[in-house]
Amino acid sequence: MATTEIAYLQGELEHRRERLVDATRQNAGDASLRQLLSSVDSALARLKTGTFGMCEQCHESIEADRLLCDPLVRFCLDHLSTEEQRALEKDLALAAGIQRALLPVPNWSVDGWQARYHYQPASLVSGDYCDLIESKGGFLFLLGDVAGKGVAASMLMSHLHATFRTLAQQHLPLQQMMDHANRLFCESTTAGQFATLIVGCASPEGRVEYVSAGHLPLFHLSASGVPLGMFANTEFHVCQLQLVPGDKLLMYTDGLTEMFNHKGDEFGVRGVQALARRHAAAPPDVVLDACLEQVRNFAASSKQSDDLTLLVLHRAN
Numbered sequence: 001m002a003t004t005e006i007a008y009l010q011g012e013l014e015h016r017r018e019r020l021v022d023a024t025r026q027n028a029g030d031a032s033l034r035q036l037l038s039s040v041d042s043a044l045a046r047l048k049t050g051t052f053g054m055c056e057q058c059h060e061s062i063e064a065d066r067l068l069c070d071p072l073v074r075f076c077l078d079h080l081s082t083e084e085q086r087a088l089e090k091d092l093a094l095a096a097g098i099q100r101a102l103l104p105v106p107n108w109s110v111d112g113w114q115a116r117y118h119y120q121p122a123s124l125v126s127g128d129y130c131d132l133i134e135s136k137g138g139f140l141f142l143l144g145d146v147a148g149k150g151v152a153a154s155m156l157m158s159h160l161h162a163t164f165r166t167l168a169q170q171h172l173p174l175q176q177m178m179d180h181a182n183r184l185f186c187e188s189t190t191a192g193q194f195a196t197l198i199v200g201c202a203s204p205e206g207r208v209e210y211v212s213a214g215h216l217p218l219f220h221l222s223a224s225g226v227p228l229g230m231f232a233n234t235e236f237h238v239c240q241l242q243l244v245p246g247d248k249l250l251m252y253t254d255g256l257t258e259m260f261n262h263k264g265d266e267f268g269v270r271g272v273q274a275l276a277r278r279h280a281a282a283p284p285d286v287v288l289d290a291c292l293e294q295v296r297n298f299a300a301s302s303k304q305s306d307d308l309t310l311l312v313l314h315r316a317n
């Protein structure tokens with residue numbers, strides 16, 4: 001940690017100590033105040049002896065950003081106390097709850113369309129993005145995958161969610177909406193951060209338009225493009241489809257294609273295609289269940305390593 005940062009923290013700690021001494025004088029019976037004062041004292045003592053910022057377990061440096069937030073931390077992320085671990089888990093559980101609240105309702109339907117989806121983070125939070133937005137003369141469907149996983153990816157996922165929720169209000173043509181989203185995403189991410197995405201709109205008459213930004217093929221159709229956020233001046237190609245009653249669209253993230261069996265074989269897009277062909281005439285719930293069963297059977301021996309999202313759109317009548 002830089003000398004200026006150490007000096008800043010020392011000043012902060014001394015200032016805190018003064019206020020704590022005052023507070024303990026006025027509330028002599030408050031044990032938590034006395035405990036806090038002793039933590040501040042021991043941090044000041046560590047500054048004096050030169051052991052400040054060193055993990056008490058492994059003696060490696062504690063992450064500087066954590067120290068700046070809380071100069072009382074005594075362990076690196078790998079060696080948190082049970083109490084700190086619990087606080088971190090609580091934060092993550094809260095974040096997971098917020099993320100779940102961003103998802104569409106489970107049995108979504110509108111204007112002769114039904115949607116079913118499955119959203120399964122590899123850990124507590126996911127970098128996958130799934131949304132359905134009612135729009136003038138139909139609805140928008142969105143399925144994406146932010147590069148990476150965990151907390152950082154989930155933050156970008158919620159950023160995508162907010163971006164498209166806002167853009168959807170403007171009723172722009174698909175291509176223009178993608179251009180705007182791409183620019184906004186480029187401007188607010190750092191190099192190496194990007195998302196693959198399918199954005200489409202469906203009409204009550206079964207007309208579907210969609211754009212793929214480098215995402216895996218939508219079932220039965222090949223789509224390729226550039227991931228969102230890679231280049232600020234990318235053109236996205238619009239694909240068109242006409243669905244008749246009973247038709248379905250299957251979309252998925254790489255948690256499905258990039259799973260491996262015990263022999264090291266990848267499930268791949270071919271696996272998804274075969275699966276979709278087998279269940280082409282089945283109701284959307286059955287298609288989802290079949291995919292999930294395949295996931296359980298195929299990757300039976302290995303732990304889920306990537307976020308998984310499946311989305312089935314069904315033209316009901």
Ligand SMILES: [Zn+2]
Pocket residue numbers: 055056057058059060075076077078079
């Ligand atoms: Zn440590």
